[in-house]
Amino acid sequence: MTQSSSERVEKWSVFELALRGPSDGNPYRDYPLKAVFRYGGREVTVDGFYDGEGTYRVRFMPDREGVWSYHTASPAEQLDGVAGSFECAPASEGNRGPVRVRDAYHFAHEDGTPYHPFGTTCYAWIHLDEGMQEETLRTLAGKRFNKLRMCVFPKHYAFNSADPDSYPFAERADGGFDFDRFDPRFFAKLERRILELQKLGIETDLILFHPYDNGRWGFDRMSADTDEFYLRYLIARIASIRSVWWSLANEYDFMEEKTTADWDRLFRVVQEADPYGHLRSIHNGTRMYDHGSVRFYDHAKPWVTHLSVQHWDVTLPPIWHRQYRKPIVIDECCYEGNLPQRWGNITAEEMTRRFWDSAARGAYCTHGETYADPKDDIWWAKGGKLHGQSPERIAFLRDILEDAPAGIEPIPEIYDVPTIGVEGEYYLQYFGIHRPCWREIPLPEDAAYKAEIIDTWEMTIREVEGTLSGPSRLELPDKVYQAVRIRKLAES
Amino acid sequence: MTQSSSERVEKWSVFELALRGPSDGNPYRDYPLKAVFRYGGREVTVDGFYDGEGTYRVRFMPDREGVWSYHTASPAEQLDGVAGSFECAPASEGNRGPVRVRDAYHFAHEDGTPYHPFGTTCYAWIHLDEGMQEETLRTLAGKRFNKLRMCVFPKHYAFNSADPDSYPFAERADGGFDFDRFDPRFFAKLERRILELQKLGIETDLILFHPYDNGRWGFDRMSADTDEFYLRYLIARIASIRSVWWSLANEYDFMEEKTTADWDRLFRVVQEADPYGHLRSIHNGTRMYDHGSVRFYDHAKPWVTHLSVQHWDVTLPPIWHRQYRKPIVIDECCYEGNLPQRWGNITAEEMTRRFWDSAARGAYCTHGETYADPKDDIWWAKGGKLHGQSPERIAFLRDILEDAPAGIEPIPEIYDVPTIGVEGEYYLQYFGIHRPCWREIPLPEDAAYKAEIIDTWEMTIREVEGTLSGPSRLELPDKVYQAVRIRKLAES
Numbered sequence: 001m002t003q004s005s006s007e008r009v010e011k012w013s014v015f016e017l018a019l020r021g022p023s024d025g026n027p028y029r030d031y032p033l034k035a036v037f038r039y040g041g042r043e044v045t046v047d048g049f050y051d052g053e054g055t056y057r058v059r060f061m062p063d064r065e066g067v068w069s070y071h072t073a074s075p076a077e078q079l080d081g082v083a084g085s086f087e088c089a090p091a092s093e094g095n096r097g098p099v100r101v102r103d104a105y106h107f108a109h110e111d112g113t114p115y116h117p118f119g120t121t122c123y124a125w126i127h128l129d130e131g132m133q134e135e136t137l138r139t140l141a142g143k144r145f146n147k148l149r150m151c152v153f154p155k156h157y158a159f160n161s162a163d164p165d166s167y168p169f170a171e172r173a174d175g176g177f178d179f180d181r182f183d184p185r186f187f188a189k190l191e192r193r194i195l196e197l198q199k200l201g202i203e204t205d206l207i208l209f210h211p212y213d214n215g216r217w218g219f220d221r222m223s224a225d226t227d228e229f230y231l232r233y234l235i236a237r238i239a240s241i242r243s244v245w246w247s248l249a250n251e252y253d254f255m256e257e258k259t260t261a262d263w264d265r266l267f268r269v270v271q272e273a274d275p276y277g278h279l280r281s282i283h284n285g286t287r288m289y290d291h292g293s294v295r296f297y298d299h300a301k302p303w304v305t306h307l308s309v310q311h312w313d314v315t316l317p318p319i320w321h322r323q324y325r326k327p328i329v330i331d332e333c334c335y336e337g338n339l340p341q342r343w344g345n346i347t348a349e350e351m352t353r354r355f356w357d358s359a360a361r362g363a364y365c366t367h368g369e370t371y372a373d374p375k376d377d378i379w380w381a382k383g384g385k386l387h388g389q390s391p392e393r394i395a396f397l398r399d400i401l402e403d404a405p406a407g408i409e410p411i412p413e414i415y416d417v418p419t420i421g422v423e424g425e426y427y428l429q430y431f432g433i434h435r436p437c438w439r440e441i442p443l444p445e446d447a448a449y450k451a452e453i454i455d456t457w458e459m460t461i462r463e464v465e466g467t468l469s470g471p472s473r474l475e476l477p478d479k480v481y482q483a484v485r486i487r488k489l490a491e492s
Numbered sequence: 493m494t495q496s497s498s499e500r501v502e503k504w505s506v507f508e509l510a511l512r513g514p515s516d517g518n519p520y521r522d523y524p525l526k527a528v529f530r531y532g533g534r535e536v537t538v539d540g541f542y543d544g545e546g547t548y549r550v551r552f553m554p555d556r557e558g559v560w561s562y563h564t565a566s567p568a569e570q571l572d573g574v575a576g577s578f579e580c581a582p583a584s585e586g587n588r589g590p591v592r593v594r595d596a597y598h599f600a601h602e603d604g605t606p607y608h609p610f611g612t613t614c615y616a617w618i619h620l621d622e623g624m625q626e627e628t629l630r631t632l633a634g635k636r637f638n639k640l641r642m643c644v645f646p647k648h649y650a651f652n653s654a655d656p657d658s659y660p661f662a663e664r665a666d667g668g669f670d671f672d673r674f675d676p677r678f679f680a681k682l683e684r685r686i687l688e689l690q691k692l693g694i695e696t697d698l699i700l701f702h703p704y705d706n707g708r709w710g711f712d713r714m715s716a717d718t719d720e721f722y723l724r725y726l727i728a729r730i731a732s733i734r735s736v737w738w739s740l741a742n743e744y745d746f747m748e749e750k751t752t753a754d755w756d757r758l759f760r761v762v763q764e765a766d767p768y769g770h771l772r773s774i775h776n777g778t779r780m781y782d783h784g785s786v787r788f789y790d791h792a793k794p795w796v797t798h799l800s801v802q803h804w805d806v807t808l809p810p811i812w813h814r815q816y817r818k819p820i821v822i823d824e825c826c827y828e829g830n831l832p833q834r835w836g837n838i839t840a841e842e843m844t845r846r847f848w849d850s851a852a853r854g855a856y857c858t859h860g861e862t863y864a865d866p867k868d869d870i871w872w873a874k875g876g877k878l879h880g881q882s883p884e885r886i887a888f889l890r891d892i893l894e895d896a897p898a899g900i901e902p903i904p905e906i907y908d909v910p911t912i913g914v915e916g917e918y919y920l921q922y923f924g925i926h927r928p929c930w931r932e933i934p935l936p937e938d939a940a941y942k943a944e945i946i947d948t949w950e951m952t953i954r955e956v957e958g959t960l961s962g963p964s965r966l967e968l969p970d971k972v973y974q975a976v977r978i979r980k981l982a983e984s
Contacts (some may be wrong), residue, residue, distance in 0.1 A: 040691075076828070139802045263848065313805070337971065338927050338928060338929040339927040339928065339929070340929070340931050340932065341928075342908040342926055343908075345927045345928045345929075346925065346926065346927070347925070347972060350925055372929050372930075375945060401788055416833065416834040417834065432841070433838065433840070433842055434834055434837045434838065435830050435837045435839055436830060436832040436833075436837045437832070437837075437864050438831040438832055438864075439831065439832045478830065
């Protein structure tokens, strides 16, 4: 049978084909469904999935405007040989396509718009009650974060031990899980939340496995077959959503049931099942080894697109850049808050400093908030409200970076103060906890520059009187957390 | 001939034998002089030295009370076969003997008094004019530092380029140096200053070589023979002063004329020439290598008594303890000040934090001050006045550590907050830039404890009401730089 071709889907959005099919046996396993999408000579093969109650779906994200055709293949007669076409229309305002690696160390949307990640963390927010989830979205709408780290599986950890209303796997009558069947209600919620985040301009950095289960539900210790079964189902459902990133795991090294070889295999499963090449990484814990180093999964492996690091020392990116040649996101560097635990009690000043010290080295940092709460409603795990003072400072930095010219990179020639910029054009230099009373800036002789002193905590930008040319001495305030921005003046 | 035995010298002080001898040829090289000191069956052989104008001297530090005898040996007839004895009297108040390594990671004077180094840095102060040197001593007399890092050779570096009034080597008429002859006036000054520091309770961490010469005088690029000639002369003159430590070099790795094999050899020269086994170390610069590590001279080598490290990350001592099994002094961790250079512009808060974060890990930190000055009179290089706010906080920490029971060591069992103490007796826990609103302290059940909250910046100690027993929750102030001290109550 042939479906209508009248459907229009905008570029980088989801084309969905719904089919009725068999519901006997175990439809999640028994009736594989594939579809091939064609555009000119190009073919993209995607997996369909069973969505419960006799409905099968195929989802696809087109990346070229024009007519795409498709046909399905399945051992189930009803699902086999379905063919059709649809028209891919131009992307609408705000739809810039998936985020890709650009210029080795940076990111951009597929339409070329630079993307500087300014993420925050709500690991288990979709597992909370509906009202709390809505509050999380309202909070995010009022901030300027553009990435959210969150888990597929529920979390059993300090300050967070409630059971969610649904799980990725179907619950058995005896209280355990049927690891051969999924719960489509859970995935529908997940998809809805990802799309709601997308509307807010927020990428979803989706954590596929994590250790905060400890056998309570068993999602941290499934068989290799079940891990792959889960990944393929998840990817078939959501890879067509442009704003998804794959984070193989959080604190993968705390998951004692899995080895490095397991992670290698799971990365390859994701890479093979996702036809769009969404960003892929894996996030470490912070066990310390000799020489004070923290051991990571080897981010040089070809299936890792970028570093998603946990480290408290945000001055290390220049070393990791040399070592891995990939973009760096420090996805945990401690959180603004006052919990007893060391990872959850830095000040807003320190959180802001870590963002700036990362940015001034051409890397990116991720926010989280962990203020003790009488009901244990803590943003980092549950979402809800934000109470801290760093989000507006992080937004201030985001504005500055988005206002910078394309191609800003670390400038190692500027001695001993981290600086990013474009040589001869633009310099952004950050002093952090250091407090020089003056600095000489080695500007070129053949152009005129304007300097500004940025107080990154007070969020003020003060223009320095006059113009600069050649090596120039700048007097600096007697304060920490200062930065300097220098821009070339347009030639008159 | 036999000298009088009526002389009395107190233990760990200097017995000096002056002899007239030949002044023809080059007496610094031509007439070696040795003396053997005997106490019971024990013999200690020391080198004498030429002090100019026909005078030779032998200096000796006795470490046992009672009668010591001696005799000399030299190819010069006048200096050979001189014999005598003296009586070693008990040490007077304040004379505790040289500082030694104790309990693997700590120090104590030879009389057993614990010694916690709280050093500061005036690299070139003895090369300044007399008035400035006297001012330095007055400043030190008003503070509580008990170690001073200083150079033998003059320094040619940023903020410091004046010529001193005398040099270790004799000046030639043509303006260069005679590297075969010393200038006894210089050494007399050096000795006087070391003894003046000793009177103030300050050990001298004497830097034997350094790179801040760059060929101006050539002391950084002498021949291997001259290096050894200089070391042996210096050691013959001053090793008998109990408060001397040997720092082979400052930023040894910036001295491009010397290899690791050279440093190995020079360490062995020092070790062989010094009959008293004064503390020996060598201080690195901070070039960063892969994985963010700073490469040191291998402090595990047997002639290194302790680590004298430069590093900005004062949380690393637990790793170095495991690696080297020696005491750690972070002799440069940046200085309180506001110079343009990164190493010279941390705040007093940060300097104080680095002392506490080191101490709470069983290591020690060294102070320096680098405030920009119209005359470039900067403490770290020249001495003079101190302007900063960290010295009194460092003294406050010194008081706390000196008040702690003997045998305090890091307690790794206390999760994620650095803590030193004696299990069951005493705990000192430091939160630094972290700001927990409460902590649970895992105290033993079978004793009662008293807790105090220490504000390390405000220098206040507040007693927590009541007594604690077993795992105890402590509410903490909403501030950074807090510490907790817990002491077992005497059983009633």
